[in-house]
Amino acid sequence: MSARLAVDIGGTFTDLALERDGQRWTAKTLTTPQAPEEGVLVGTQQILAAAGMAPADIALVIHGTTLATNALIERKGARTALLTTEGFRDVIALANEARYDQYDLNIDLPQPLVPRRWRLTVPERLDNEGKVLLPLDEAAVRTQIEVMRAEGIEALAIGFLHAFVNPVHEQRAAAIAREMWPGLPISLSAEVSPEMREWERFSTTVANAYVQPMMARYLGRLETGLREAGLGCPLFLMLSGGGLTTVETAARFPIRLVESGPAGGAIFSAHVSKERGLEKVLSFDMGGTTAKVCLIDHYAPQASRTFEVARVGRFKKGSGLPLRIPVIEMVEIGAGGGSIAQVDSLGRITVGPESAGAMPGPACYGRGGTKPAVTDANLALGRYEPELFAGGAMKLQVAPALAALGAHVGGKLGLGPEMAGLGVVEMVDENMANAARVHAIESGKGFGGRAIIAFGGGGPVHGYRVAEKIGVTRVLVPSGAGVGSAIGFLRAPVAYEVVKSLYQRFGTFDVAAVNGLLAAMSAEAYGVVAHGAPGAPVRENRIAYMRYVGQGHEIAVVLPARALTVADVAAVRAAYDAEYTRFYDRPVPGSDVEILSFAVTVATEVPDVAAAADVADAAAPAPIRVQQVRDTRTGAVAAWSVYDRGEMARGARVAGPCIVSEDETSTLVGPGWSCRVDALGYLELTQEAR
């Protein structure tokens, strides 16, 4: 079988994963921000050499990148203009007219990507049903295009009120712009994000336009570079919704690429859950700066359509630019190994979201950092062997870590530095557990019967204690945890999601209109997928976003993937009540139900993975050393055995408290837990009844 290569460009590292015939190679190279394709090409040559393959052996390259996200955060996108309805020049500046922090008089609100001078209006107006109240003033469109030309605009977003119901004015304005200015990249709100709520729709459209020229150039250079390096195979892009798409579609809707790395991590977890036949898991990815948690049921991450990018108020909800695009639903909080701890005015320990980053890094790195980070706290608890951190690649220094913990935490609370370290680790674990809880309530789900899949540098260290806090008794640490996102890319289907608004009430349900819309959406999605994966077997998923008439938040209800019959309508209505009750205990009597929008996803079938068979018990290896570790639940110090993961055969079991060490991370097995290597070589931690 031919090989497939995945490349994930992150802020610091470019991760690669290469697979052929069930064998896997991984590599990490430094990201080259000025010309990211160079890092990709360097890494590709390295991994090919390591695997002993030729470029022509690669049948498919799958790529994900934070490039678009970084352009939005650093404000390095195109000079973008917004053409909008007269009277609504400031929709993206007024936003929701709210402060995301009630008690901070000095907050900064996110600045719009398009300054007011380039937000240009034309007379036109539709009503909520898409009827024309005021025809488009075409002469005004021409005048504004001239203004844009004079201002040196590089990309155009068009956003008119109610265009998601009827795109006629947006389309006409775009046609005029194309005729006057061939080659100007144009994004229409009715295409980029065809949903109600003008701020979110315009914000998404503007962001798409803002990153489009840069992403189109980059993707072009990458394609050329790969071809010149002998990789003439197709190139697919990872989408934030968890599917893959072609370069052409990615270049049209680059905003759909923003969260591809974390999406890869979620797909990775979903695949692991399938390999192990675990129907309900919590994906827990903890890195240096943030932790991401994501609920995965029946081997598929949850889909969402709301996302915020480039938050200015640290990780505060509401302080970023809203995007309405298909994304994998997850929560990301400022909790990582580099997160800094301090004590607030009430004598409470706080952790993050400020991070020590790579420079100076935690105090224990000995690079001049004086503030205590989570890594310092883990070290103070005895969880790391200072001489052997990261496989001995880096030596940690205990004294500065204890000094930092003493000065910034312990001294203020009457605690010694070790207990201060305990407080910091407990607080960061609590914060991650709380994030998981909020994520669960927002999804209407619980943790009963769930397993955690822990990866990233910090996931395996903190996994068992977070599990205890949310009442989970099983933690899985897969192999390859350091490049989880890139491995996830290799597991993703070629997929495309189309979302359209069509208002319906069950009292007056128009079966023909709904079927017409769904058929058109289905055809569009099939077209994109067939282009990317000709002839591959596909699966179609249809969803209606529904709510009680008068409510503001919709619940997704699955529809049959075929034309609806009159008989289906009552079944869909009943499915809504059942779904609502699952979320909120009791249905509301006497209310009609409305449908706001529909989503159709077409995806190639992912090859079925048979759940791995169990493996016979094997002898446990001898510990490679013993460390004195302080338990965060009881505060007691005890001798924890340390095992080398490489020496643990499949089927080997060790009892906690202990540590399973490998170069990329350490897996902590708490008191009352045991750890067994499963048939796939993954570590499975189980908590015995307490």
Next chain:
Amino acid sequence: MDALEKIQRQIQWNRLIAVVEEQAQTMIRTAFSTTVREAGDLSAGVFDLQGRMLAQAVTGTPGHVNSMMESVGHFLAKFPAASMKPGDHYITNDPWLGTGHLHDLTVVTPAFRRGEIVGLFANTAHIIDIGGLGMGPEGRSVFEEGLYIPIVKCFDQGVPNETFFDFLRVGSRTPVELEGDVYSLCACNDAGAKRLVEMLDEFAMDSIDDLAGYIFDSSLAATIAEIARLPRGTYSASIKSDGYEAPVTLRAALTILEDAIEVDFAGTSGLSQRGINVPPAYCRAYSCFGIKVVVAPDIPNNWASLAPFRMVIPEGCILNAPRPYPVSVRHVTGQLLPDLIMGCLHQAVPDRVVAEGSSCLWNPPLRGGAQVSGQQAEVADFEVITFNSGGTGARPGKDGLDGTAFPSGVRTMPVEATENVAPVIFWKKELRPDSAGAGRTRGGFGQIMEIGAKGDAEFAVNAIFDRVANAPKGRDGGGDGEAGWVGLNDANGTVLRTKGFQVIPKGRRLLLKLPGGGGMGDPAARDPALVERDVADGLVTADAARRVYGASK
């Protein structure tokens, strides 16, 4: 207490704050009224059996801060904790037992663990319609302002009180939404109670009393420490509001003591005959917010952290309305209180306060159809409100915020969403040039809104606007923000009253110009590049730039 216990207390406090946040998020996700689900006009918290608040969700608006807290005590006075059963939910909208007007529902729910009551959850939400005259200042007593719900059980051991719901449904123009909202408020308290019980199980706690003691001690000590950093003394200020029948003066003397801050409102105008009067709990809420946002913004709201802020509100003044004075739009007066408080604190800590802003929300309640036009109605009956904000005051180191709510914590609704629920057309909603008060840092810009009914049919507005006769003031030499304006879009600029029910004739539209925030410091000291930016953006006219800022171009 040993070191581990100390740490565990902190973890439990952290958890409790997460619990009330879940409570608030559940309400937002299940509510029917746009005021709750889109605008976030709500509040949620957890209480001990003495009615003392332990934690409050960050999500929410300051008007409910301690008014909701006081309210729980009233519920307990009528229904003692010992009498409560699992599945009970209690409700009121009494302005004097709740949060100050009939449009706010407050629901209290006991939390039970192993058959024992362990705590109480309360929440407050602003619902769209409660009958009566509708949201607006026109009532001459609270009896005209809508359906009055005393403290009653809406659910008795899980069973809906159908008599209550029957009364509720017939008393409102939007019965389905109102009933749905009551369900939502109960669901949200249930969510909080469920989490609290899980937390007690996990930490093997029999009650929340010890944790409450720790939270209260830490919060009180921290608040007093912040107060101690302020220069002692008494600082006075006043502010003018447009009022209804006559201008209103709000006056305060703020005294910083060793361990408390006391505000005396002596000298404030008397009561109005119309619904702009403020019940005392609401006065305390916004006064407290004004102090807290300057003095102790990082300390979470709870019974102890709010206790050192005391208000003396003379009887007979507009900030201490007795029953049955009308109070429907108490926000239009009450939302000026933080500006008043900051006028006092400016003398003590000038670099920590902001200039006056638009402050009062500009929320036009719109009504149309037969209720306005009788049998000549050209559109279906509708009742809708949108939340909109002018500019906030300049800050010592930064400009004010354009079109942003302060002190209120609410959000606006999308125009597309509003047009989907009522036959109205917003023809304009954008920033208002030259409305920001000038200064070294300028105020935020206000906005202009033009609203018509579909087909330019006749409709009505129940005006509740302020800062039209009395512009937001600048500080330290900064200019005033531009005053507001209310009228029609016709050629001669017909002016409407700032308060009260008025009909917009067929073919005309309502035009609102929302105030800008006041500036701070000498405009001549402003960075010329920022002036140029505002000119290029069309927010400051070239003429104003020359005149006010001395710009050369």
